Every structure is written in structure tokens, then in C-alpha cells.
Amino acid sequence: MNLIEILKSWDVSLLLSINGLHTSFLDSFMYVVSSKFIWVPLYISVLYLVVKYWKREAIWLVLALVLCVVISDQISSDILKHLVKRLRPTHTDNLKDLIHLVKGYSGGLYGFASSHAANTFGFALLSSLLFKRKIYTYAIFIWSLIIIYSRIYLGVHYPFDIFGGIVVGSFAALVIYWIIRKYKPSLVQNRAYPNPESKTILIPVLVLALSFFGIIVYSVIV
Secondary structure, three states: OOHHHHHHHHHHHHHHHHHOOOOHHHHHHHHHHOOOHHHHHHHHHHHHHHHHHHHHHHHHHHHHHHHHHHHHHHHHHHHHHHHHOOEOHHHOOOOOOOOOOOOOOOOOOEOOOOHHHHHHHHHHHHHHHHHOOHHHHHHHHHHHHHHHHHHHHOOOOOHHHHHHHHHHHHHHHHHHHHHHHHHOOHHHHOOOOOOOOOOOOHHHHHHHHHHHHHHHHHHHHO
16 A cells, blocks of 8 residues: 555545544534634624724735635635545545435535635634734634534545645735735734734634534534
8 A cells, every 4th residue: 555545544534533423413513613604703803803903004904814715715616626626525436425414415526625724724824913912813723623623524525625725725824924024014013003902802702702602502402
């Protein structure tokens, strides 16, 4: 068995191990967590902070965050998925019958690279570089990693699909941050933005906490 076959074997084994840990609570929790629209309040709270901290110059950073997600999504979904054409586990003949599906959700045909991983990790990395606050950084990366984990749990991505998405998202975030530092350095070098004593950085953290609490309650009662 060569290295490629060994890596593929590990990829499948880890997928089946995580997907096989299903419970009714986790099924509901991971299904909702994986939904893109459930996190709209988080995005709004982050954009609110950008506008509050950077005022008139906020437009540049709002565009940077939007562009980061768009680039991540386009590379992962419109380029790599159709270039690599790696079938999702739920569409692979020798695996699809072994996958535990939640509410019949099987995703699109191709899985590499994960756009969920690319979008959320890129957003988390770029926004954490902008805010430079530990509590926000911890919270936003925990959020991203839970969403990433949910994609494997739901059986719609191999771990290597996730890794590919993380690489894409990191690339997009770091390139955009480099452009900001080069052409608009005042946006990231001025220590007044954001004010390290400001408590408003807790707003997205609280939004995240309330969102997860709501998802947990929903997952218990359904």
C-alpha cells in the first residue's frame, strides 16, 4: 500500500468514526449548526463592530471581509470542486450505504474542497487579525471548528476535504490582510482601532453564545 492509499484509508476511517457517533441530539445540533443562515446575526454583529471601530474607513474592511468569503467560496466551490471532481462520501458507491444521513441531507455531488470550511475559517482568520482581541479570536475559531466538524459528522465531507477548505480560507484571508497592510496600513496599525479597553468586542461573543444556546435548546426539544 503506497502513501496515497494509506492517506485515503485514514480519510475514510476518520470520516466513518465521526459519522458513526450519531445521536438524536447531535443529529439535530449538527444539522442546524451547518446551516449558513443561522449565523446571520453573528455576521451582522461583526460588521457592526467594524463600523463602530473604524467609522468612515470601515467600508474598506467590510469589503475585505465580504471579499474574503467570496474568494474562499469561489475557489472551493466553483474551481476546486469541478477541477478535482472528488465525489462526496454520500455519493460514493462503496460508502454511501455506510453513511448515516441526517434528514436525508447528502450535499452536492463533489466535496473537495469544503466551502463551509473555507468560508468560516477565512472569515474567522481575517476578522481575528483585524480585531486583535483574544476573547474574540477564541470564540470565532471555536465557532468555525464546530461548523467544520459538523460537515464530517453529517457525512458530506472527508477530513481531507475540510483540510483543503481550511487552506483555501487561510490563503484568502492572509492575502487580503497583506493587501490591507500594504495599501491601507493605518487600518491595522493604528492601536486606537479597536480600543483595547472597549467592551463592545463582547457583542459577537455574546451573539455566538446565545446562538449556540438556542441551537442546543432546539436540539433537545425536537
